[in-house]
Amino acid sequence: MPATPTPAYTLDTVTDLIQPHQVHRDVYTDPEVYRLEMKHLFANTWVFVGHDSQTPNKGDYYTTQVGDQPVIQVRHTNGEICVLYNRCPHKGTKIAIDREGNTGKFFRCPYHAWSFKTDGCLLAIPLKKGYEGTGLDQTENGKGMKAVGAVRNYRGFIFARLADEGISFEDFFGDSLSSLDNMVDRSPAGRLEVAGPPLRYMHNCNWKMLVENQTDTCHPMVAHESSAGTAVKIFEDMDWPEDKPKPMAMEIIAPFMSPYEFFENMGIRTWPNGHGHTGVHHSIHSDYSAIPGYFEQMVEAYGEEKAKQILGENRHNTVYFPNIMIKGPIQQLRNFIPLGPDKTLVESYIYRLVDAPDQLLARTAMYNRLINAPTSMVGHDDLEMYERAQEGLAADGMEWVNIQRLYEEGEDFDHEAVENGTTERQMRNQFHAWVKFMQPQPATEQAEAAE
């Protein structure tokens, strides 16, 4: 038995909680581990902020969090997206409290009317003579709202690294960007637009349980038997004519009952730095009915070969470490926003494929509400599992959580690999990256400032 680590954790000791085939339950429950994650892991990695279509016009802003840090995504006067800490440099008041809006050419703090350009630079302070000779201009506070360390707009998706220095966007994501590319390429115009507000679903569990579940292919046929299994049964009783297209809802929900073999054969791919996806060869999204006119539009835009290649890729869930998942084939993104060691807000966004038929978006909207809403029959059982796990982990009789399925000694996470679709390798990959990014990473600056 490995020795049991004891709190309170520091950056040096926290990595004792991770072993190749198991992780200590404190990674899900301990407040100090959570604090270290927020301070280091979420600062050293590239974390999803929002989509640029949420802030299409100059002065448009949207408020969210990077880890536990309140931030504003704003379209600056020069058309670029800036990500600023949502805090007045004066007293700390949140500059924007609504979820979205337009601030015009500048932000104005509602408390003392300090104002800032939309890139954060201080614009004006009322009765400024009161600061003459006080040295305010020498302080960080006197410069304005603070921007995050680095921002990257990748094909409309905004990511931020809080740390001023660290791994570059390209080095962090590497070839995993192929999943985002595929999602965007599915628009004949090569562009996505956010479609309405996200579902917001509160989970009383640690954020990592949600991320792990995205590539957990041994749970759907068990946890979701009550919804997907019952759906299949009701449908069989309906005597649906074979030549009539299945209802869209059945196409979406029935594949959750696919047998183990289906998930084994779909494959899992892992990339360095904790990214990975299920559905290398096929997925629960592979057999959706064709939407009339769409393929023709894609051929027109890309040529037949490329169009077939784009639409032939049916990745199931792609995890971008640390805390989002995307579904390329249906243009969905789920953001697992940590609110505490045992509290996570899940925001599930959907996007419209620009220039594609509306039916595709209708199917995506249906998927989002059937599977990921707080009112979803599928989501209910997922949340039940997470919350039971969060409570069960209190049991002192056993302190380690097992992630050993299809484990092989000496696994190398620094190279891309494709394996059996039921492996827990992607979970191990995430924890490998978790250890790495708890520590500051050397700068590998590339073309981060671009775009």
Add this chain to the structure above:
Amino acid sequence: MSFPSRDDLIDFIYDEARMLDEGRYDEWLDLWMPEGVYWMPLDYRQTDPDLVTSLLHEDQFMLRLRVERLNGARTFSQKPKSRCHHVIQRPFVDVMDSDANRYVTNTNMHYVETRLDDQFLLAITATHELTVVEGKIRIANKRVDLLNSDAAFGNIQLLP
């Protein structure tokens, strides 16, 4: 006096709420027209049910699935089962068009759902489109607006 009267419509809304509270779901499903949709928007004053996300937008197949799932042996999130309670304000009858066989009511309710030690309250407005078939009032469509539809929720497992 011809059927339905204003009181018949109002009684129907009360009866439906009671069915849901008492878990008489099979009876409740029988209230619906075959093409009826239960819609719970996600956005305040949402107008589009199809191209943005809703909390619920379910036809009779999905509602039947929902009801059967609640009674399933392996419905883990319903072990133990949730219970619910509607307190309803007297419905407004907004449309009373017997020529078109179309009636619309608007009802404010407080909906309470509970399971284990947790209980939550939702303030809702239900809009019922009703019609009469063979002397019985039926639900053609039902829209349920949550006052805080844009808030983050845990599981809402029954039918507000």
